[in-house]
Structure formats: structure tokens, C-alpha cells
Amino acid sequence: MSLLEREVPGVVMTPDNIRSRKLPVIVNVLVAVAAFAVAAVIVLGAGIGNWVLVAVIGLILYLVGLNIAASRVEGRRAARNRTMQALIYSACVLAVLPLASVVWTLLSKGLERLDGAFFGTSMNNIGARDPEGGAYHAIIGTLEQVGIATLIAVPLGVLGAIYLVEYGRGRFANTVRFFVDVMTGIPSIVAGLFILSFWVLIVSPWFNDGNPRFSGFAAALALTVLMLPTIVRSTEEMLRLVPGPLREGSYALGVPQWKTILKVVLPTALPGIVTGVMLAIARAAGETAPVLLVAGGAAAINFDPFAGNQQSLALFVYQQAGDASRYAPARAWTAALTLVALVLILTIAAKLLARRNKLSR
Structure with missing residues (x-):
């Protein structure tokens, strides 16, 4: 056998x-x-x-x-x-x-309108029978609004999550978690109405001789309200996944808590934090109602986010999709493709930057 x-x-x-x-x-x-x-x-x-x-x-x-x-x-x-x-x-x-x-x-x-004219021109002086016109002004507005919102929301969201995980105890921390959960599900138009009633109607007249003024910065504030809960919740979950022995080993070596969080905890959780941030950015870039309420939209190029109406890609898609011109649907589809490609490029770039972190490997 x-x-x-x-x-x-x-x-x-x-x-x-x-x-x-x-x-x-x-x-x-x-x-x-x-x-x-x-x-x-x-x-x-x-x-x-x-x-x-x-x-x-x-x-x-x-x-x-x-x-x-x-x-x-x-x-x-x-x-x-x-x-x-x-x-x-x-x-x-x-x-x-x-x-x-x-x-x-x-x-x-x-792909029908994916050409240089679409990315190099605006809708200023473009009539219903004109096949030209592009989304340059909308691309500029989206980059500025989402960029400002990211600069405000990411530090606040990450610091808030650090407080909830590393320091937060008792009733106040539970209250913060509750309101973060509630904010996660609020409609985007509510955020736009809040910024409209607070910033546009109350604060902006102080800087404009008593007259309310739409601006890209107001749209960025509305997008910040929408991004914050997503960043806080995703960062909080990623920080909780960091193994406890990493913190304990750092404390045993005499490293203070703030430096342990900065040098050990955050780098370890960085890939997950980046994913949450990119989800928040993707949501903000695709919002239409807040931009319509507080930025108003514009056909011309406006590089100043603090003064005057400003356009965004999401609002541009909405307006072109409802336009009676037979050339408008092609612009709407190309703008939608541009918006998806822009979010994809930002996501890939953020992932590549997060991969360079040695502690997260």
C-alpha cells in the first residue's frame, strides 16, 4: 500500500x-x-x-x-x-x-463637446442658437468653492474626531456625537438656507454698504456644513481602529499624548481618513441647491469667491439640462463627465499621497 x-x-x-x-x-x-x-x-x-x-x-x-x-x-x-x-x-x-x-x-x-472651447470659454454672451460656450467659469467656481470648503472642513472635522476619540468623555462628547449623526442626514438645501439666512442676509451687508451679496465663499460655507459630519464620523471610526498597543508603546517611551496622536495615531489612520475626506469632497462637488441659493450662478467668469455671483459645475449641469436650446444637453453631459473626472483625479491623487505614509503600510 x-x-x-x-x-x-x-x-x-x-x-x-x-x-x-x-x-x-x-x-x-x-x-x-x-x-x-x-x-x-x-x-x-x-x-x-x-x-x-x-x-x-x-x-x-x-x-x-x-x-x-x-x-x-x-x-x-x-x-x-x-x-x-x-x-x-x-x-x-x-x-x-x-x-x-x-x-x-x-x-x-x-464626449460630444469634449474640446478645447468647452474648457476655455464661458457662457457669457452665448445665445440659445449659439453652439459654442463652455464651462470654464463653472470649473473655476467648483475648484474655488470646494477648495475653500475643504480647507475649513478638514481641520475642523479631524480635530473634532480626535477630541471624540482621544479626549471626549461624558455628556458633552455624547451630545457632540448625537448632533454629528443628525447633521449627517440633513438635506443640502437646509444647509443652503442656513448660510443664506446667516451669512448672506446678516453678515455680508456689513461689508457691502448694507446690501446682501451672493458669493462663492457663501457657497463654500454651505458645502462646509455638509462636509463636516462626514469627515468627523469617518475619521472617528478610523481612529478607533488604530490598535491600542501602538498608543501604549508610545506612552511607555515617555511620548506625550499630543505627540502620540500626531506621530503615531494619525499616520496609521491616514488612508481611512483620506477616504472619508474624498467622500465628503465628492458630495460637496455635486451639490446644486446650496450653490443656487447663496452663489446665484453666473454666465461670466468670476475669479473672486468673495464678491459677486459664481457658477459651479453641478449648477451648470442643472441649468443646461433645463435650457430650451438644442445645444444645451451636450454641454450638460460634458460638464457632468468633467465633474466625475475631476473627483476621480482628486481621489487618485489623495490615495497616492496616503500610500507614501510608512506607518500605514
């Missing part, structure tokens, strides 16, 4: 029977093809739905057929495992399909 053979009561285990039988890949493919073909015949033949219903019924038939085929070849236990595995993969595909559809739609419709 070889080393691979082993005597079991009444059974001799050999290399031929120690391996379980596997369902061939071709059978899996044939079951899928047959399931979706039957679903197409039922749905389209009877005229009771479209390809979405075909996909749903086909998936159900595929899971049933796979379970039956796998039960005959691999056994019931392996068949259940294979069926659940197929269900998980199918759910993953269904989750990716909407994202792929959005990306494809943006690329197919947004």
Missing part, C-alpha cells in the same frame, strides 16, 4: 477516490444559457416584460438549474455551496451594472 493509500474500515482510500467530483464548467455555462433562453421565450414570447424581467427570471431559473445539476454530480452539500456562491457573484454583477451604465452613458454622451 502506497503512502497515499490509507485503510479505513471497509474502504481503501486511493488517489482515484480521495478527490471529490466537480461540476464541469461547460455544464455550468449550458445551464446559464438554457435558463436565460427559457426566460426570454417566456417573457418576450408572452409580451409581459422587457430584458430586465428576462434577466430576473433567467437568474432564478439558472440558480434552480445549477442546484439540480450540482446535486447530481457533487452532492447536496456541495450543490448548496455552489448555488450560494453563484448567488453572491450574481449580486455583485447586479451591483456593478448600474455603475457601468452610468459610466457608459457619461462617456457616450459627454
Whole structure:
């Protein structure tokens, strides 16, 4: 008897029977093809739905057929495992399909006006019958508004999260956590109304001879209100994930708490903090209502965020999508593609910077 053979009561285990039988890949493919073909015949033949219903019924038939085929070849236990595995993969595909559809739609419709004129001109003096006009003024406004909001929200959010994790105890800390959770779900238009009633109508007249004034800075303040809770909550969770022995080792060496937080805790949690910040930036860059309420929008270029109306890409998309001009939809799709690409570039750059941190590796 070889080393691979082993005597079991009444059974001799050999290399031929120690391996379980596997369902061939071709059978899996044939079951899928047959399931979706039957679903197409039922749905389209009877005229009771479209390809979405075909996909749903086909998936159900595929899971049933796979379970039956796998039960005959691999056994019931392996068949259940294979069926659940197929269900998980199918759910993953269904989750990716909407994202792929959005990306494809943006690329197919947004490339029409993706040219130098779109990025180098504004909508100033552009009429309904003029095919020209671009989003240069909206890009400038988005970069300035989101940049100012980030400069305000990130330090406040990170410091607030450090207080809640490292220092916060008692009723005050619990109250701060409660209001952060509440702010996470407030509609964006509420933030815009708050800045409108406070900054535009009360504060800005002090600097403009008693007259309220829209500005990009007011839009940045509204975006800050929306970004703060996301940054605080995400940073708080990342700081809680930092292992306690790292802090204890630093304290044992005589390092004060503030320096431990600065040199050990924050670098370790940096990748997660960057992810939370980028989520907040992505939300702020796509907001329309706050900018419309407190910045007003503009057709001309305005580099000064503290004076005069200012445009943003999200507001530009909203306005062009509702414009009666036949050239407006193309501008709206290209601006939407530009906004997505801008957020993607910022996210990749932030991730690359976070990777350079040695303690987070």
C-alpha cells in the first residue's frame, strides 16, 4: 500500500477516490444559457416584460438549474455551496451594472463637446442658437468653492474626531456625537438656507454698504456644513481602529499624548481618513441647491469667491439640462463627465499621497 493509500474500515482510500467530483464548467455555462433562453421565450414570447424581467427570471431559473445539476454530480452539500456562491457573484454583477451604465452613458454622451472651447470659454454672451460656450467659469467656481470648503472642513472635522476619540468623555462628547449623526442626514438645501439666512442676509451687508451679496465663499460655507459630519464620523471610526498597543508603546517611551496622536495615531489612520475626506469632497462637488441659493450662478467668469455671483459645475449641469436650446444637453453631459473626472483625479491623487505614509503600510 502506497503512502497515499490509507485503510479505513471497509474502504481503501486511493488517489482515484480521495478527490471529490466537480461540476464541469461547460455544464455550468449550458445551464446559464438554457435558463436565460427559457426566460426570454417566456417573457418576450408572452409580451409581459422587457430584458430586465428576462434577466430576473433567467437568474432564478439558472440558480434552480445549477442546484439540480450540482446535486447530481457533487452532492447536496456541495450543490448548496455552489448555488450560494453563484448567488453572491450574481449580486455583485447586479451591483456593478448600474455603475457601468452610468459610466457608459457619461462617456457616450459627454464626449460630444469634449474640446478645447468647452474648457476655455464661458457662457457669457452665448445665445440659445449659439453652439459654442463652455464651462470654464463653472470649473473655476467648483475648484474655488470646494477648495475653500475643504480647507475649513478638514481641520475642523479631524480635530473634532480626535477630541471624540482621544479626549471626549461624558455628556458633552455624547451630545457632540448625537448632533454629528443628525447633521449627517440633513438635506443640502437646509444647509443652503442656513448660510443664506446667516451669512448672506446678516453678515455680508456689513461689508457691502448694507446690501446682501451672493458669493462663492457663501457657497463654500454651505458645502462646509455638509462636509463636516462626514469627515468627523469617518475619521472617528478610523481612529478607533488604530490598535491600542501602538498608543501604549508610545506612552511607555515617555511620548506625550499630543505627540502620540500626531506621530503615531494619525499616520496609521491616514488612508481611512483620506477616504472619508474624498467622500465628503465628492458630495460637496455635486451639490446644486446650496450653490443656487447663496452663489446665484453666473454666465461670466468670476475669479473672486468673495464678491459677486459664481457658477459651479453641478449648477451648470442643472441649468443646461433645463435650457430650451438644442445645444444645451451636450454641454450638460460634458460638464457632468468633467465633474466625475475631476473627483476621480482628486481621489487618485489623495490615495497616492496616503500610500507614501510608512506607518500605514
